[in-house]
Amino acid sequence: MQSNSSTQVLVTGATGFIANHIVLQLLEAGYKVRGTARSKNSERSLRSILSTHTKKLDNFELVEANLNQDEGWEPATADCKFVIHVASPFPTKPPKNENEVIIPARDGTLRVLKAAAKQGVKRVVMTSSTAAIIYGNDRNQIFDETNWANINSPNIGAYQKSKVLAEKAAWEFSKSEFAQGMQLTVINPGLVFGPVLSKDCGSSGELIRKFMTNQIPALPNMGWACVDVRDVAAAHIAAMIEPKAAGERFICATEHASMRDIAMILKQQFGPKYKIPTWGVPNFLVRFFALFDQEAKITLNDLGVRQDLDNSKIKRVLNWEARSLQEMVTSMGQSLIDQGIV
Numbered sequence: 001m002q003s004n005s006s007t008q009v010l011v012t013g014a015t016g017f018i019a020n021h022i023v024l025q026l027l028e029a030g031y032k033v034r035g036t037a038r039s040k041n042s043e044r045s046l047r048s049i050l051s052t053h054t055k056k057l058d059n060f061e062l063v064e065a066n067l068n069q070d071e072g073w074e075p076a077t078a079d080c081k082f083v084i085h086v087a088s089p090f091p092t093k094p095p096k097n098e099n100e101v102i103i104p105a106r107d108g109t110l111r112v113l114k115a116a117a118k119q120g121v122k123r124v125v126m127t128s129s130t131a132a133i134i135y136g137n138d139r140n141q142i143f144d145e146t147n148w149a150n151i152n153s154p155n156i157g158a159y160q161k162s163k164v165l166a167e168k169a170a171w172e173f174s175k176s177e178f179a180q181g182m183q184l185t186v187i188n189p190g191l192v193f194g195p196v197l198s199k200d201c202g203s204s205g206e207l208i209r210k211f212m213t214n215q216i217p218a219l220p221n222m223g224w225a226c227v228d229v230r231d232v233a234a235a236h237i238a239a240m241i242e243p244k245a246a247g248e249r250f251i252c253a254t255e256h257a258s259m260r261d262i263a264m265i266l267k268q269q270f271g272p273k274y275k276i277p278t279w280g281v282p283n284f285l286v287r288f289f290a291l292f293d294q295e296a297k298i299t300l301n302d303l304g305v306r307q308d309l310d311n312s313k314i315k316r317v318l319n320w321e322a323r324s325l326q327e328m329v330t331s332m333g334q335s336l337i338d339q340g341i342v
Contacts, residue, residue: 131159148168
C-alpha cells in the first residue's frame with residue numbers, strides 16, 4: 001500500500017468500530033490522520049485504544065464536529081487530500097419517527113461533502129451499507145452495485161432508508177457543480193464482524209455477545225452477508241487511492257451466513273465454557289416476540305430470507321481479498337473476551 005507522510009486524511013466518526021480500524025491502518029501506512037467526534041472529551045479514551053495497536057499516534061489528531069451542525073466541518077476538512085466519511089446514526093431499536101435517523105444521515109453527509117469540496121479535497125470515500133442495496137426488494141436474486149433498496153416497500157426500516165437516502169444525496173451532490181470536481185467513491189459493507197478494539201462493540205458485537213452470554217436461547221431463521229472489519233478498512237483505503245475507484249460503489253461482503261452458521265463457529269471455538277445455542281425457533285415465534293421486544297423487531301425484515309451478493313467488482317477493481325467467516329467470527333468472540341465484555 002502506498003503512503004505519503006505529508007498526506008492528510010480526515011476520518012469522520014473516528015470513535016466507531018469501523019473507523020477505529022480505518023484510522024489504525026492509515027496511521028500504519030504513514031498517513032497523517034484527523035478524526036472527528038461529537039465531543040473532544042472522547043480523545044483520551046480513543047488515544048488509549050489506538051496506542052495499544054500503533055506507535056504512530058503523533059500523526060493523529062481529534063477534532064469536534066457534529067453531523068447535525070454546520071460548525072466544525074470546514075476546519076475539519078482543511079488541508080485534507082482525502083476524506084473517509086464513516087459517521088452515521090445507527091439505532092438499536094426502531095425510532096418513533098424515521099426522520100430521527102434519516103435527517104442526520106442525509107444532511108450530515110451533505111455537510112461533510114460541502115465542506116470537503118470547499119476545502120479542495122480530492123476524493124471522499126463514503127461508508128454506506130448493503131442495506132442501501134438489498135432491502136425492500138425480492139430476495140430471490142443475486143444483488144450487485146446496480147441495485148438499490150426500495151424505500152417505498154413496507155419491508156424496509158428507518159436505518160435502511162437512511163443509508164439509501166444519504167448515499168443517493170451524496171451521488172447527486174458529486175454530480176453537481178458544487179462538488180467542484182471532487183471525486184466520490186462508496187463502500188457498501190455487509191454485517192461487520194472482526195476484532196473489537198474497545199468496549200463499544202457495535203451492533204454485530206452485541207449479537208456475538210448475546211450468543212456467548214446465553215441471551216439468545218434459540219436461533220431465528222435469518223442471516224446476513226458478512227465481512228471482517230479489517231477488510232472493510234482496507235477497502236476504504238484502497239478506494240481512496242485507486243484511480244479506477246472514482247465514481248464507483250463497491251459491495252464489501254462475503255457469502256450469506258445464517259445465525260446457525262455463526263453459532264456453530266462460536267460453539268466450536270468457545271464451547272463448552274460458553275453455552276452457544278444451535279437449535280432453531282419457528283418464524284411465527286420470532287414475530288410474536290418482536291411485538292414486545294424492540295431490538296427483535298428491527299431484525300424482522302431478515303427473517304426467512306437470504307442476502308446473496310456479487311462481490312466480484314471490489315475484487316477486480318480494488319484487488320480486495322476477504323477473510324473467512326470462521327476468522328471474522330472467532331476474532332470477534334476472542335476480542336469480546338479480551339475486552340472483558342463477556
